[in-house]
Amino acid sequence: MADLEEVLPALAAEMAERTDRGDVANYIPQLGKIDPQRFGIAVALTDGRVVAAGDADETFSIQSISKMFTLTLALGKVGDALWRRVGREPSGNPFNSIVQLENEQGIPRNPFINAGAIVVTDVLLAGHQPREAIGEILRFAQFLADDDTIIVDREVAASEQATGFRNVALANYMKAFGNLQHAPELALGVYYHHCAIAMSCRQLAMSGRFLAHGGRNPATGHSVVSAERARRILALMLTCGHYDGSGDFAFRVGIPAKSGVGGGILGIVPGVASIAVWSPGLNENGNSRLGSIALEKLARAMNWSVFAP
C-alpha cells in the first residue's frame, strides 16, 4: 500500500493542473461566486492521524453532505419509525425530481435526495423552534468534528431561500400528501440553514470518523451511534449518496460517500479512514467533478474499496 503522506500532495498537485473542472453550481447565487480553481483534500485515519493537501483548511458550503448529519440525528430521535416517511432506495432521478413523489404518494425514495432530507428535517423540528433545530444540527457537526468554530453561512442560506422554488415545490407537495408535520416554510428554513454549514475538508473528514470506526469516535472511544446503525448509514451513502450517479460512483470508487453541490464529498473507508475532498466544479449529476476523480485515484492508490478482499 502506498504512503498517504506522499499520495495526497501528489494528488492535489495533479488536480491543480486539470482544466476539466466542471461548472460551479449557479442555481444558488452565493455558490456561483466560488473560485473553481480550489481543490482540497483531507483524510482522518482511524489511527488518529490526519493527512491533508491543497486547500484543505478553506471552508466551503457542505450543502447536501449535511444530510448525513441530519439523518444520523433523526435516527437517534425516532429510530426506524423514520422509514415510514422516507424510503431507502436509490431514486433513479435527479436530486430535485418531483415525479417520483407523485407516483409514490409523497414518500421520498431516500433521505439523501432533497425531498427526503426535507422530511428528515421536519422530524428534527418536532418540539423545537426552527432556530433551536438549526442549533442542534450545527452543534452535532461541531461535536463530530471536535471543532466549535464551525458556523452556518447565513448569506448562503438566504441566497438559497430566495431562489429555492423547487424545494418549496417539493415541501408543499409532500405536505399535500400529509408527509410534513410542520409548515413547509419552517422545514425549509431549517433545511437551507443546515445545507449552509461551512466546513473545511479537515473539519469534514474529522466529522466522519465515527462512521469509519463502527459508530464510535476513535479518539475518545465514545459511541455516537451503534455499530449496526453506522453500517446502515454507510449502505445508504453507497447506494444513494450521489443522486442518480450513485451506481457509477460505487462502480468507479467503491466507497460509501455523500456529495454536496458546494463541491464537497465525504467518503468513508470502514475501519480505515474518513475522507473529505472539495472542488467546486460539478459534473452532469451535480457531484464534484474533480472530487470524484480524486477519490477514484486515491482509492486505487491506497487499495481502498469496500469490495476489495
Add this chain to the structure above:
Amino acid sequence: MADLEEVLPALAAEMAERTDRGDVANYIPQLGKIDPQRFGIAVALTDGRVVAAGDADETFSIQSISKMFTLTLALGKVGDALWRRVGREPSGNPFNSIVQLENEQGIPRNPFINAGAIVVTDVLLAGHQPREAIGEILRFAQFLADDDTIIVDREVAASEQATGFRNVALANYMKAFGNLQHAPELALGVYYHHCAIAMSCRQLAMSGRFLAHGGRNPATGHSVVSAERARRILALMLTCGHYDGSGDFAFRVGIPAKSGVGGGILGIVPGVASIAVWSPGLNENGNSRLGSIALEKLARAMNWSVFAP
C-alpha cells in the same frame, strides 16, 4: 465471531419453521410448481471450506443470478465498451419495467434488470449461433463451480419462452432504438436458456468464489477476472442486484448479492465467503423472502458486511 458450522444448521432449522414464505413466482408456469417449503444454504469460504445446510444439494432455476455469469463474460469479451449500451445505475423500477427505456432511448439502466441482461446476451451472441452462446455460458458456470454436471433445464426455458411477452416487448423496444444487434428472438432464446440453468446452493456458492477472492479461483489461484473487475461486479451487485429492493437489501444485509425469481440469492463477502441461499417464495420486489431474511441473519451472526470496520 460465531462458528459457521453451528450457525448454518440452526439457521436452516429456524427457516424451516417459518410460515411467512412469500409466493412462488407464477408467471413462469414451470417455476410455479416448486415446493415453497424448500430452503437451502451453502457457504464457500476463501480458505477452501464449504459449509452447507438444508436443501443445499437440490438444484433450482438460477434465473437472474445467471446475469452475473453473462456480465462477467461480456466484460471479458468487449470490456468497457459494454457501458455504451447499458448503464450502471439502480433503476428505481421493477425488474421488467419498460418506462425507463422510453425515457432513456433504449439504454437500460444496468445489466441486472431484464432489459440490461438481454443487451448483455446480445453481446455474447456476436459471432455465434444461439446454441453456441448458450453452451459458452453454461460451460462458464460449470468452470466456475468446478462441476460439469450443471445443466440447462430446457422445460423451464421453454416455459418462459412461451409466456415471456414482457421480455419480447423489452427486446423489441431496444431493437427499435438500435440497441440490439441480433434479431430479438435470438437474443431472447439465449436469455431464456441461461436463466434456466439449474444449480444447487453448493454449486452456486462454488461459482461465486472468484468474486470473493479478488477475481481469482482460491483453489487454483488462477485469475478469472482482474481484481478491479471483480470489485466492480460486486459494486453492481450491491447497487442493482435486487431490482428496486436493492437499497433495502444493502441497508439490511450489507453484502453484494444477486437474486433470481427462482428463489436463489448469491451473496459475496469480499475476502471471506461466497454464499448461496435458496427458498422459492418471493417478497414484493421479486426476491426470495426467506433467502433475504436468512442472509440478513447470517450476516449479523458472522459480522459480515462490506460496511463493517
Add this chain to the structure above:
Amino acid sequence: MADLEEVLPALAAEMAERTDRGDVANYIPQLGKIDPQRFGIAVALTDGRVVAAGDADETFSIQSISKMFTLTLALGKVGDALWRRVGREPSGNPFNSIVQLENEQGIPRNPFINAGAIVVTDVLLAGHQPREAIGEILRFAQFLADDDTIIVDREVAASEQATGFRNVALANYMKAFGNLQHAPELALGVYYHHCAIAMSCRQLAMSGRFLAHGGRNPATGHSVVSAERARRILALMLTCGHYDGSGDFAFRVGIPAKSGVGGGILGIVPGVASIAVWSPGLNENGNSRLGSIALEKLARAMNWSVFAP
C-alpha cells in the same frame, strides 16, 4: 326537437331522485360543507330566452370554470403570445399533476389544468396589484352575466389558500423553470380568489352566451372576442375542459364544456345555447357526477352535439 320548457323540469326531477351523487370535494374544507342534494340547471338560448329548473338560482363556487374567464381575458391582453407559456393539448393526467411539468420544462399542457390556469393568472397580474387583478376578473364575470351582484366568496378563497399545498407546489415548480413572472404567492392569491367566484346556474349560463354566439353578446350584439377566438376557446373546452375525463365527456355529451370541483359545468352549443348545471357530488375525475349525466341526457333529448349533422 323536444321542448326545453318540458325537458328541463323533468330532468331536474329525475336528478333529484338519484342516489348515486358522487362525493363532494373535501380537499377544500369550505366546499365540503355543501349539501350534496343540490341540483340546478339553466339554459340561456341565443334567441334570448333563459330556461331554468331545480336550484338554478342558488350560488355555488365556480372554481375551475373561472378558468374560461381568465383565459378569455389573458388572450385579450397578450393574444397568441400566451401560447409560449402554456400548451393547448389535453394533459392525460389529473388536474393537479406535477409530473408533466417536470418532463416538459415547466410549460403546462393547457390553460384549464391548475398549472396552466396559474400561468394565465400570472399574465393577468402584469402591471396590477393582486386586488386589482381579482377585481378585473370579477367585473368581467359580472359583465358577461350582466349581473353586478356576483361576488367572490372570500371564505372559500381563504379555505383554499390555507390548504392548497399542491397548488403552491405547482406554482413554485413553474417559477423554478422561469414560467411565472410574479411571486408564486401573488399569482396563487389571485388564482384562489377567481376560483372562489360564486355564481348561480342562471348567472353562469348568461356569462357563456358570447361563446355560443360567435363571440358576441346576443342581447347587445357587442363583440366580446372575435368569432375565431370564440371557436378556439370552445375547442380547448372540448379537448381539455374535463381534465383526464375530457375525452369521455366529448364522447358521451359532444359539447364543449368546462367543469369545476364546486360541481358546476358550463357547456356551450354553438349557435344555440349556453348551459350551466350544478350538482356538488363529483365523479372519479373530479367532475360533477350528476351534472355530467344531466348534460348527456339534455344533449340527447335536444339533439345538441357539435358532431351532429
Add this chain to the structure above:
Amino acid sequence: MADLEEVLPALAAEMAERTDRGDVANYIPQLGKIDPQRFGIAVALTDGRVVAAGDADETFSIQSISKMFTLTLALGKVGDALWRRVGREPSGNPFNSIVQLENEQGIPRNPFINAGAIVVTDVLLAGHQPREAIGEILRFAQFLADDDTIIVDREVAASEQATGFRNVALANYMKAFGNLQHAPELALGVYYHHCAIAMSCRQLAMSGRFLAHGGRNPATGHSVVSAERARRILALMLTCGHYDGSGDFAFRVGIPAKSGVGGGILGIVPGVASIAVWSPGLNENGNSRLGSIALEKLARAMNWSVFAP
C-alpha cells in the same frame, strides 16, 4: 361562404409553392420513397358533389386513417364492450409510446394510438383467420368508398412488418397484461395490412361520407352506423385523431380528423363534407405538415368548424 370549386384549386396551387413540407416518414422504408412534392385534396359534400384538386387521384398509404375503419367495424361487432379493453382519452404521448401502458395496466388510452388500434384489430380477429380479417377490413373500405379497386399495398405491409419493432413491443406488452386474445404476431399481421391500404384522396373522401351524414351513406340513404355512433366516432377523431397534436389541431382547424404517417388526413364537417388531403411530409407530431395547414386554410375559407355558431 366561398365557392369550393375556386377554393380548392387555389389551395392546391398555394401548397405546390411551399417549401416547408416536413419530412417523409422514414421509419417505414417503403414510405420513405414517396415524393414529398405531392399534394392532393378532395371534398365529398353531403349533397353528392365531389370537388378535388392537385394529386387527388394518386393513391397513398392511408396508415393510421385505417383506424377509423377498424374502430367502426369493431364497434359494430362488440359494441360498447370494446371500451373495457381500450380507453377514450387523449394520450398526451406520442403515437407509439409504451409508458402509458405500463402505468395503466395494458389498457391503451384510445383506439387511435398504435396500441389501441392493435387491440381493435385483435377484436376483429375473433373467429377469423388473419387473411379473412384483412379481407373484411378492405371490403369495408371499398364499400364505404363505393370503389372495388382499392387494394392493400403488400410491399408497404411487408416493409412495416420487417421493421416494426416498437409495434411488436406494444403488442407483446399488452399480451403480457392479458389485453390481446390472439398471438401478438397475428394481430400485428392484420394491423400492418390494414395500415397498408392504399387510397386516393377522392376514394378516402368518399369513404368518410357516412360520418358527415349522421351515419348514413348520403347517396343511398343506407345506414352504416347509428347517428349516435357516428357522433361518437367524430368525438374520438377530434380529441385523439392527431396523437399528441390533437389539441392543437382542434384549436387551429376545429374539425374532427384522423391523420396517418403516410401523409393523409381525413376530416369531417358534420352535415356538410368529408375531406381528404394528402402531402407526405410530416410535422413534429407525425401528422402531415401541409395537410394540416391546408385543412386550416380550407376550414377558414369555408367557415367550417364544429365550434362555429
